[in-house]
Amino acid sequence: MDKLDKLIEQSLNDEDRRIMVDTAELGFFELGMNQFRGKLGWVTWLMVIAQTIMFVIGVWCAVQFFGSTDMLLALKWGLSSVVLMLVATALKMSLMPQMQADRILRELKRVELMLTSRQ
Numbered sequence: 185m186d187k188l189d190k191l192i193e194q195s196l197n198d199e200d201r202r203i204m205v206d207t208a209e210l211g212f213f214e215l216g217m218n219q220f221r222g223k224l225g226w227v228t229w230l231m232v233i234a235q236t237i238m239f240v241i242g243v244w245c246a247v248q249f250f251g252s253t254d255m256l257l258a259l260k261w262g263l264s265s266v267v268l269m270l271v272a273t274a275l276k277m278s279l280m281p282q283m284q285a286d287r288i289l290r291e292l293k294r295v296e297l298m299l300t301s302r303q
Contacts, residue, residue: 210290215283228279235275242268 210218219228245265252258 210287215286216279218286219279219282228282231275231279235272238268238272238275242266242272 219225242265245261245268249258249261249265252261
């Protein structure tokens with residue numbers, strides 16, 4: 185916390201302090217875990233399960249790739265491994281925009297609560 189944050193915190197009244205505590209900024213892992221709750225939590229669970237299955241199968245294909253002696257088999261297992269791992273990574277990264285949107289909505293809620301308490 186820098187000097188400006190400390191000055192702002194000192195100037196707050198009790199209700200503003202409560203609002204700040206209730207809407208405190210969440211860390212990366214807390215935001216990630218919040219994706220598994222709410223109306224669309226089941227979608228996140230489904231994506232994580234699908235991503236995990238694709239990654240495990242991709243690793244299995246990579247093991248088969250490194251163990252193959254025939255060029256055609258190596259191509260088959262290698263391409264399968266790369267595609268599965270890339271799709272698994274894309275699925276995992278698709279959760280990041282939702283985490284950012286949740287951060288923005290949380291800050292908007294903070295501003296809304298502050299404006300409401302002023303009236």
